[in-house]
Structure formats: C-alpha cells, structure tokens
Amino acid sequence: MELQNLIEELEEIVENATKVPLSSKCMIDREEVLEIIQQFRLNYPEEIKQAQWVKKERERILNESRQEASNIVEAANQKVVQMVNETEIIKIAKTKADEIVKEAEMQGDRIVEEATSEGDQIMQEADVRANEYKNRAQTYADSLLSTVESMATIAKDTVYTAYVNINNSYQDAETLLEKVSSARQIVNSKND
Numbered sequence: 001m002e003l004q005n006l007i008e009e010l011e012e013i014v015e016n017a018t019k020v021p022l023s024s025k026c027m028i029d030r031e032e033v034l035e036i037i038q039q040f041r042l043n044y045p046e047e048i049k050q051a052q053w054v055k056k057e058r059e060r061i062l063n064e065s066r067q068e069a070s071n072i073v074e075a076a077n078q079k080v081v082q083m084v085n086e087t088e089i090i091k092i093a094k095t096k097a098d099e100i101v102k103e104a105e106m107q108g109d110r111i112v113e114e115a116t117s118e119g120d121q122i123m124q125e126a127d128v129r130a131n132e133y134k135n136r137a138q139t140y141a142d143s144l145l146s147t148v149e150s151m152a153t154i155a156k157d158t159v160y161t162a163y164v165n166i167n168n169s170y171q172d173a174e175t176l177l178e179k180v181s182s183a184r185q186i187v188n189s190k191n192d
Helices: 003-015 030-042 046-083 088-128 130-191
Strands: none
Touching: 003 030, 046 088, 046 130, 088 130
C-alpha cells in the first residue's frame, strides 16, 4: 500500500471518529490506527533512509575535514615556532610567516564554509527528490571527498609555501651576516 493511501486512510479514521460528548475529543479504534502505523513503517521509503545516511556521512566528512585543516594549521604554527630565533631579521621573517599562516587559515575556513554550503544545498535537494537522490548518492559522496581532498592539498601547499618563504628569509639573513663579517674583517685589516 502506498504511503499516500495510508495517510488518507488515517485521516479518514480521525475524521469519522466518534466524538466524546461535551468535549472536542474523539474516540478512535486503537488497533486500526496501530495497524496503519505498522503499514507505514513497512512502506517507509528506502530513499529517505539513504538520504538520512548520506546526511550523517556528509557531516562526518565535514567534521573530519575541519579537524584535518585545524591539524595542518597547528602543525604549521609549531613549525614556525621551531624555526624562529631572536635576531631582528628572523623576527621580520616570522611576521611574514604569521601572515601567510593566517591567510592559509582563512583559505581553509573559506573552503570548509563552501563545502558546508554546497553540502547543505545538496541535502535540501535530496530531501525534496528522494528517489532522484538514490541514483546520485554515490556521485555526491565522490564529489564531496574530492572537495575535501582539494582543500587538504591547498592547505598543505600554503603551509609549504610559508615554510619555503621562512627558509629563504633565513638564508638571506645568514648571507647578510656573512657579508657584514667579511666587511668587518676588511675594515679591520686596513686599520692594521
């Protein structure tokens, strides 16, 4: 029996129920209503169950991607702290690295927001078109995983760029110190 027929039958039972005198309440056949509820459960569409599963899976994947982005940013922050020393040139490099890490965090947040927004939109369409979503569930999962993979790749590349920039600044600072030391030796040798 189709769900629509079960709902109509339930409405008919309520509409035709015997009214309790001096009250707005009515009496219905309990067994008849429970049987219709049982029929409803048996006919509960598989597509709706699958859509609920996909929604939970999407939330799990988004939470994992947020955690992964947070871990990447935390690792980047720890790497920056390890590489920083007390010289003035390295402090400037640290400031630049902090800006790059902040930009990476903003990009990661934006990617997560876009993935969340896209996931919400897909879930709304799934609720409206449960039968259609049954056929597209696999495609949606692959697309979402691809988005998460892209987000992780972008975050990794951004952190790597920050690392390279800091390393280059450090190398520049060492070169500058070597030049200063060499110039002092020349000046000192001329004074002798």
